[in-house]
Amino acid sequence: MNQPDIAAGLRALGVRPGMMLEVHSALSAFGHVEGGADTLIEALMEVVGKDGAIVMPSFTISTALPLTDEDKRLGLTLKIKILDEKDRHTDNGLGIIAKTFRDRADTVTGQGMFRVSAWGKDAGLHAASGFGRVIDGGGYALLLGVDIYRLSAMHYVEDVLPKEIRRKFMPGEEARAKYPENRWMIEAWSPEGRPWYKIQEAAYQAGLVRDGVIGAAKCMLLQVKPVIELYRKALLENPLELYGLTEMG
Numbered sequence: 001m002n003q004p005d006i007a008a009g010l011r012a013l014g015v016r017p018g019m020m021l022e023v024h025s026a027l028s029a030f031g032h033v034e035g036g037a038d039t040l041i042e043a044l045m046e047v048v049g050k051d052g053a054i055v056m057p058s059f060t061i062s063t064a065l066p067l068t069d070e071d072k073r074l075g076l077t078l079k080i081k082i083l084d085e086k087d088r089h090t091d092n093g094l095g096i097i098a099k100t101f102r103d104r105a106d107t108v109t110g111q112g113m114f115r116v117s118a119w120g121k122d123a124g125l126h127a128a129s130g131f132g133r134v135i136d137g138g139g140y141a142l143l144l145g146v147d148i149y150r151l152s153a154m155h156y157v158e159d160v161l162p163k164e165i166r167r168k169f170m171p172g173e174e175a176r177a178k179y180p181e182n183r184w185m186i187e188a189w190s191p192e193g194r195p196w197y198k199i200q201e202a203a204y205q206a207g208l209v210r211d212g213v214i215g216a217a218k219c220m221l222l223q224v225k226p227v228i229e230l231y232r233k234a235l236l237e238n239p240l241e242l243y244g245l246t247e248m249g
Helices: 003-013 036-048 069-073 096-102 123-129 132-136 152-160 163-169 173-178 195-205 224-237
Strands: 020-025 053-057 078-081 116-120 140-144 184-187 209-214 217-223
Touching (some): 003 036, 003 209, 020 096, 020 132, 020 152, 096 116, 217 224
Parallel strands (some): 020 053, 020 140
Antiparallel strands (some): 053 116, 078 184
């Protein structure tokens, strides 16, 4: 695949000039791309244009690290290391597209653990607000070779996640002492059924998702706010069913 191929695929998916896009991606899903990550980024910029905006995660956290036997004894299901946010070029759990995008001279990177990098119209404002400006401004999410479990905006409505469910994820005191919260993100529960897939299916049923294939990658385009509001509604109305629980506690 080359840049014109990818640009044509993006247009067929519904990406238009002037769009604000929250982009999550996996280059490996496309098959061979001439020029790699740079080619895909240039195709995105071509299609969106300078009146649009592209925003990608630039988080200062590692990938999920392998769990040791001791971690499993402590009940851990997830272990992620918090990296130094002062280093703009810190190696982290981002894919090659997001890393390449972050390191370009024409992008702006924000601050904090969950910072983002942005390009295009109002890039500085996007970098300062995370994905909030995309959400509140009627922007779209573009998922390239990934699914809803990479949609960072979903976390923006988890202020209503019931405390009883939050407690399910919280590890015990021994684990928290071993992995202090200023250096680690750890969890002690993995919900069966992957609740966000239920939201993804509901979004499809509501006609909120356009999908297609670019190269070998399945891709989705969706307006962010209506989809994450489905998640908020489910958390408010029936969080037990969403998370596969029959009782709190």
